[in-house]
Amino acid sequence: MLPAFSLVLSSRFSVKKTLHHRIDTKHTVCNTSAQSKSLQTKDDEPAMKPSTVLQTKRNLVRETVTRFRATNPRVFGSVLYGKDAEDSDLDLLVDPLPGATLFDLGGLQIELEDLLGVGGDLLTPGDLPAKFRAQVLAEAIPV
Numbered sequence: 001m002l003p004a005f006s007l008v009l010s011s012r013f014s015v016k017k018t019l020h021h022r023i024d025t026k027h028t029v030c031n032t033s034a035q036s037k038s039l040q041t042k043d044d045e046p047a048m049k050p051s052t053v054l055q056t057k058r059n060l061v062r063e064t065v066t067r068f069r070a071t072n073p074r075v076f077g078s079v080l081y082g083k084d085a086e087d088s089d090l091d092l093l094v095d096p097l098p099g100a101t102l103f104d105l106g107g108l109q110i111e112l113e114d115l116l117g118v119g120g121d122l123l124t125p126g127d128l129p130a131k132f133r134a135q136v137l138a139e140a141i142p143v
Contacts, residue, residue: 050090050118051079054143060115061092061143068108069100074140077121090120093128093140 054061054075065073077091078084092112096105109122128136 047086047117049084049086050088050116050120051082051084053116053118054079054090057116058143061112064111064115065094065108065143068111069097069104070094070108071097073143075143076136076140080139080141090116090118092120092122092143093136094122094124096124 061073065071072093072095074093075091076093078088079090084090090112094105094108105122105124109120112122113119125133125137
């Protein structure tokens with residue numbers, strides 16, 4: 001039987017790709033998301049820090065964001081502070097446009113992970129906990 005891909009959506013719009021293998025009547029689930037680790041790039045190229053990848057593909061990220069009914073991509077987290085490592089994730093903040101759906105945001109996260117070869121979180125301002133929302137919004141820098 002062929003493996004089937006599905007999306008697992010969390011309450012804060014974080015999307016995880018999950019690979020399901022059917023074995024007899026049981027299911028084995030393997031998480032293929034790189035939420036906390038950098039994915040290898042094409043053809044076993046060495047992994048790069050998310051900040052380096054983002055710098056080289058900045059314009060592609062902006063173009064991708066607009067294709068998925070979002071705007072104003074911003075960086076926060078370890079990349080913002082220059083503390084990212086090769087196994088760091090990339091935290092991005094976007095503003096959804098009117099009419100944007102969860103499918104738009106999920107598709108955007110998958111597209112960005114594939115484009116950059118780096119896992120991470122894609123959040124909207126409303127997804128941020130109120131406790132530190134103002135700080136993140138004030139410090140986040142545009143892509």
